[in-house]
Structure formats: structure tokens, C-alpha cells
Amino acid sequence: MKTVMDFVVKENVRHGNQYALLRLSPVRGTMPEVAPGQFVQIDVPNSRATFLRRPISINYADQRELWLLIRRSGVGTNALCDIPQGTTLSVVLPLGHGFSLDVKGNVLLVGGGVGIAPLLMLGKRLVMRGIDVKFLLGARTSTEVLQLDLFRQTGETRVATEDGSLGHHGLVTTHPLLEQAEIDHIACCGPLPMMKAVAAIARQRGINCEVSLENRMACGMGACLCCVEDTTDSGNVCACTEGPVFNINRLKWT
Amino acid sequence: MDLSVNIGKLRLKNPVLTASGTFGYGEEFADFIDLNRLGGIIVKGTTLYPRQGNPYPRMAETPSGMLNAVGLQNKGVDYFVENIYPRIKDYDTAIMVNVSGASIDDYVGVCERLQGLDRIAAIEVNISCPNVKQGGMSFGTTCSGAESVVSAVRKAWGGTMIVKLTPNVTDITEIARAAEAAGADAVSLTNTFLGMAIDVERRRPYLSTITGGLSGPCIRPIAVRMVWQVSNAVHIPVIGLGGIMNGRDAIEFMLAGATAVQVGTANFIDPQVSVKIVDYIGDYLQRHNLPNANALIGAMTT
Structure with missing residues (x-):
């Protein structure tokens, strides 16, 4: 059931100057059930420059907390990345239709940039279901590979960076894992050109593939x-x- | 507190309606509010045949508002009658259908298909959509165009008929008078204002259609002015809309002469805003010692 709830910012963890992880908890009441790949709509507080809510993908959620990983990409996300701890946010959630959980075989989760956000919870849920999950994470440079420790704790994780500072040197779509590994299902989230390239590989290899x-x-x-x-x-x-x-x-x- | 108002022969339990194209078929908001508390729901613009609407992208955020270029995407009146109407007909609120078309025959055809559905409280004839090339707004920008659609629909629809006007005209009162003369039971105004926005970094328009309809509080003062002008020019009820974000704004439209109001773009930001406005109007009447909602209509003193 969708709802409008107030959340308080428990912590705003900056990742470099481009990203922030907001850890939110409900002001009152309990967290609604959310599924990996769903998103929330946040009213940017005290913002004269924004009118509409901002749709943000759910990075992780449990019974107490909701995590949102945000990249600065405009006035709304800028304001959200700068939000002080203790701020109350109006959040509409959970929204949308998430990733399939009833998948089988070898599952590869491919993320690029801030698009890795929904894959963390997806990976955790799939592991809980006994599914073998590998992550392939792409970024421009090593410092922009977000939440690497959390992904490594969840499953085998490969990295590609455009400048070669970590892992495979090049775009995530040129990583050998995509061409060579036995894969039955891909879940992908990232920039549109990346998702289209991953989709093309999946189609060519006959791999079932979902994109966000x-x-x-x-x-x-x-x-x-x-x-x-x-x-x-x-x-x-x-x-x-x-x-x-x-x-x-x-x-x-x- | 008596919040009821009358639109022609139709009695609304309160003056708060949800604007077409901003509230789906009501069901989309059922998780958030008790739909039975609304004065009415005006469903998505419905055409004789299914329409895919305009290509993506269809939306741009603007200062205190947004542009849209949806282009009347809907599954057509047959789908509405067979699949949607049975699901929504038992809500205890006035269900109204926004009727759109590219030709007079289209409008008449939709009305004929709706005729006999006893839970349709009214139709809202949309002669004001700025986002379709043929028809739509072109009927609403001349008195003869408005007259021709409204008089044809009047023959095809025996129930309450609201005519939704475009603000993209030199003198909206002339169009309102033409609609009244042709048999409209009420007019609603305003639909969106034709606007445009450009992504200067990419040097491209934000919308696939280049131009689109502007809504939100940025248009409210213009809409309030037009509601005031039209309510002084016609003898039928005026339904006010344009950037209503809260109860205060709704009262403003009623003081300007509106008998009822429609809440549109605000639903996107606060899915509960429509019922909050109903509550606000009740509280306002009490606070100002006014006997009922009718006491607000045109009650501005100058």
C-alpha cells in the first residue's frame, strides 16, 4: 500500500562531492514493505527552485531505515545531497514495479554510477532466496565506485572503471564477465547508453534481462x-x- | 456544515473536484485518500478511439509549475465503459467524464457511448487541450468553434454538461458566453496555458512537441482573474481551476466567482491535497461564521 510519510534524516554520508547517502527513518509508524527496484518521491524541503517531488531509487530498506543514494544532477538532487541531519522529509512510497525475485541460475547484477543503488537491496534479497549473485559495478574512477564494501559483503563483486584506477580498465559493458561468464539472468541499472549496451549483449546471448x-x-x-x-x-x-x-x-x- | 453546491441540476457534496488528467480514474489515489469524501472526480480525457498520446519526453518542471504534452493518451471510450466504469461507478462521489475529440462527430460519439451510464454525473467537454494538433483547443479559441461543439454535444447528452475553456484566447468571456448560449450548464476554466521551455545546455526543447501546457501555481493569478471576469459575464456556474495548491487557493477562486473548484497539478505533489482542501473549506466557513459553501461564491468585496 502506497503512503505519504514523514522521515527524519538520521545521517547524510557524503561520498566525494558528487554523491550522498541519506539514511532516513520514519518519524512515526513503521516502514512499509518495499521491494528492490521500487522508488520514492521526495518533497525537497525549503526549495524555491523545485516544484515537483524528486523520484529516488531505494538503495536499501529494512524495518527501521530507508537508504537513498543520490547523485547531484540538478537543483533538486543538489538540495537533497546537502540536506542536514535531523531534517524532516515528506516521502511518498513505495512506488513502482521492481526487479523480479523469482529468477534462477547464475544472476549478474550490473550497475553503473549511482545506478548501483537499487542493486544492493536486490542482491541481498536474492542471496536470502539462495540465489548465486555476482555484481559488476562500473564507474568513471575508483572513488566513484560506491558502497563497494557492502556489495562485497553480499556477493562476488567485479569492478570496471573508465580510467582504470580500479578493476577492469574500460566501460562496464566491455568487462569480460559479460561476454564470457555463464549467465542466466541480468538485472541492470545505470546510464541509458550503458543499459542499452548491456541489453544488446543480453539479447545477443539469449540472456533474460531487466533494466530500470x-x-x-x-x-x-x-x-x-x-x-x-x-x-x-x-x-x-x-x-x-x-x-x-x-x-x-x-x-x-x- | 453544509458544503454542498449545485452545478445546474447536479448537487455536489462539496465544491472540490479533481481535474481531468491529474487524477487518473481516482483509483490511483485510493491508497492515499477516501475518494468518497470528494465533491467529484473528473476522469482522464476520453476520446472515441484509443490514443497513444505524444512521444516522450512529455514533461518539464518550470518555476512554480510544470509543462506537459501528454496529448490525450487514453484507451478510448469503449475501454472506459467496459473496464473502468464498472470499477469506479460505486464510489460515493460525482464521477464526471472529460470528453475530448478531434471532430464534432468524435465528441458526439463519446457522449452517445456514455449515455445511459447512470453513474456518470456530468461530462466535461474539453475544447481546450493545447497538446493535440487537430481539434481540442482549436474548437475553444473561437466563438463559432465553441458554439458548434457545444450545441452538437447538447443534443447528444441529456445530463449535466460542463465546458472546459482554454485561456489561450484574447477574451475568454466571449467564448464562455458562446458556450452558455449553446447550452452549457457550466464552464470550467482554465485549462493549461500554452508554454515552452528549452534545455539550454543541449539546445533542445524539453518537450517532444516543443510547446506544451503550463500548469501549477505560476498560472493561478491569471486563472483567478479569468474566473472573476467569466463569472461576471455568464449566468451559469463557473468552475475554477489553475494552480490550486491548498484550501486558501480554493477559497480564492470561490471568492472570485467560482461555484466549485478543480484541483489538478497539486495532486502530483501531495496525493492527499484534495481532501485537505475539503477540510479547509469547512474550517474556513466556521472561522468566518458563514452558513454554507454557497456563501463563498463571488463573495469578494471591493
Whole structure:
């Protein structure tokens, strides 16, 4: 059940100058059930420059806390990255349709940049279900490989950096793991060109693949019809309700 | 406290309606509010045939508002009648259908399909969508265009008919008078203002259609002015909308002459705002020792 809740910022952990991890806890009441790949809509407090809420992917959630990993990409996310500890935030959650959990075989979770955010909880949930999970994380440089320790604690983790400062030198899509390893299912979140490249590899190799889109949206609950994605089966559908996670077979990506 | 108001023969339990295209079919908000507390729900613009709408991207945030270019995406009136109406008809609120079209035959065709659905409290004839090339707003920008659609729909629809006006005209009172003369039971205004925004770094428009409809509190003072002008120009009820974000804003429209209000873009930011506005109006009437909601209509003193 979707709800509007106040959360308090328990901690704002900066990762370099581009990223922040907000650890939130409900002001009152209990955390709603959330699924990996779902997102929240946050009202940016005291912001004259923003009007709409900001959709942010859920990085991790348990019964007490909600984690949001945010990259500075505009006025809204900038303000959220600078938010002081103790601030109260109005949050609409949980929104959207997350990643499939009933997957089998060798599962590879591929993340790029801040797109690694939903893969942490997804990986933890899949491991709890006894599934063998590997992570492949990409970033521009080693300091932007976020939450590496947490991913390593969860499963085998490979890294690709564009400058070669950590792991494979090059884009995540050129990592040998994608071309060579036996993979039955890929879950992917990152910049659009990266997801399209991963989808192309998956399609070529006949691997089942899900991607998480971040189409520009207003309401986040299927009312405004702004965030549509053109699909093979139903034409334009709301990324906020039918997604953000889609099987690549539904997408008209070439 | 009596919050009820009348739109023609239709009695609303309170003056708060949700604006078409901002509230889905109501169900999208059922987790957040008790829909039965609303004065009414105006469902998504419905056309004779399914429409895919405009290509993505369709939205841009602007100062105190947003642009949209959805383009009347909907599954068509048959789908509404067969699949959606049965799910929403038993809500204890006035269900209204926003009727859109590219030709007069389209509007009439939708109305004929809706005729006989006893839980449709009213139709809102949309002659004001700025985001479709043919029809829509083109009917709403001339008196003869408005007259032709409204008089044709009047023959096809026996129930309450609201006509939704575009603000993208030189004199909205003329269009309102034409709609009244052609048989409208009420007018609603305003639809969105035609606008545009450019991503200067990429040197591209934010919207696939380049231009789109501007909504949100940035348009409110203009909409309030137009509601005031129109309510002084026609004898039928005026339904006010345009950037209402809270109860205070709703009262402002009623003082300007609106009999009821529609809450639109605000639903995107606070999915509970519509019922908060209902509560606010009740509290306001009590605080100002006013007997009922009707006492607010056009009650501005100058």
C-alpha cells in the first residue's frame, strides 16, 4: 500500500562531492514493505527552485531505515545531497514495479554510477532466496565506485572503471564477465547508453534481462502519464507504475 | 456544515473536484485518500478511439509549475465503459467524464457511448487541450468553434454538461458566453496555458512537441482573474481551476466567482491535497461564521 510519510534524516554520508547517502527513518509508524527496484518521491524541503517531488531509487530498506543514494544532477538532487541531519522529509512510497525475485541460475547484477543503488537491496534479497549473485559495478574512477564494501559483503563483486584506477580498465559493458561468464539472468541499472549496451549483449546471448528506467516523471503513481515508455506489447505505458523495471523484451530498444 | 453546491441540476457534496488528467480514474489515489469524501472526480480525457498520446519526453518542471504534452493518451471510450466504469461507478462521489475529440462527430460519439451510464454525473467537454494538433483547443479559441461543439454535444447528452475553456484566447468571456448560449450548464476554466521551455545546455526543447501546457501555481493569478471576469459575464456556474495548491487557493477562486473548484497539478505533489482542501473549506466557513459553501461564491468585496 502506497503512503505519504514523514522521515527524519538520521545521517547524510557524503561520498566525494558528487554523491550522498541519506539514511532516513520514519518519524512515526513503521516502514512499509518495499521491494528492490521500487522508488520514492521526495518533497525537497525549503526549495524555491523545485516544484515537483524528486523520484529516488531505494538503495536499501529494512524495518527501521530507508537508504537513498543520490547523485547531484540538478537543483533538486543538489538540495537533497546537502540536506542536514535531523531534517524532516515528506516521502511518498513505495512506488513502482521492481526487479523480479523469482529468477534462477547464475544472476549478474550490473550497475553503473549511482545506478548501483537499487542493486544492493536486490542482491541481498536474492542471496536470502539462495540465489548465486555476482555484481559488476562500473564507474568513471575508483572513488566513484560506491558502497563497494557492502556489495562485497553480499556477493562476488567485479569492478570496471573508465580510467582504470580500479578493476577492469574500460566501460562496464566491455568487462569480460559479460561476454564470457555463464549467465542466466541480468538485472541492470545505470546510464541509458550503458543499459542499452548491456541489453544488446543480453539479447545477443539469449540472456533474460531487466533494466530500470529513469524517465522524467511528475506524479510517480500513474496519474499524469508523463513518464511513458513505448513498449512492444502495450504502446506507451507509465514507467512509474509498470516500471521503472522492465524486461528488455518489452522495450523498443534497438 | 453544509458544503454542498449545485452545478445546474447536479448537487455536489462539496465544491472540490479533481481535474481531468491529474487524477487518473481516482483509483490511483485510493491508497492515499477516501475518494468518497470528494465533491467529484473528473476522469482522464476520453476520446472515441484509443490514443497513444505524444512521444516522450512529455514533461518539464518550470518555476512554480510544470509543462506537459501528454496529448490525450487514453484507451478510448469503449475501454472506459467496459473496464473502468464498472470499477469506479460505486464510489460515493460525482464521477464526471472529460470528453475530448478531434471532430464534432468524435465528441458526439463519446457522449452517445456514455449515455445511459447512470453513474456518470456530468461530462466535461474539453475544447481546450493545447497538446493535440487537430481539434481540442482549436474548437475553444473561437466563438463559432465553441458554439458548434457545444450545441452538437447538447443534443447528444441529456445530463449535466460542463465546458472546459482554454485561456489561450484574447477574451475568454466571449467564448464562455458562446458556450452558455449553446447550452452549457457550466464552464470550467482554465485549462493549461500554452508554454515552452528549452534545455539550454543541449539546445533542445524539453518537450517532444516543443510547446506544451503550463500548469501549477505560476498560472493561478491569471486563472483567478479569468474566473472573476467569466463569472461576471455568464449566468451559469463557473468552475475554477489553475494552480490550486491548498484550501486558501480554493477559497480564492470561490471568492472570485467560482461555484466549485478543480484541483489538478497539486495532486502530483501531495496525493492527499484534495481532501485537505475539503477540510479547509469547512474550517474556513466556521472561522468566518458563514452558513454554507454557497456563501463563498463571488463573495469578494471591493
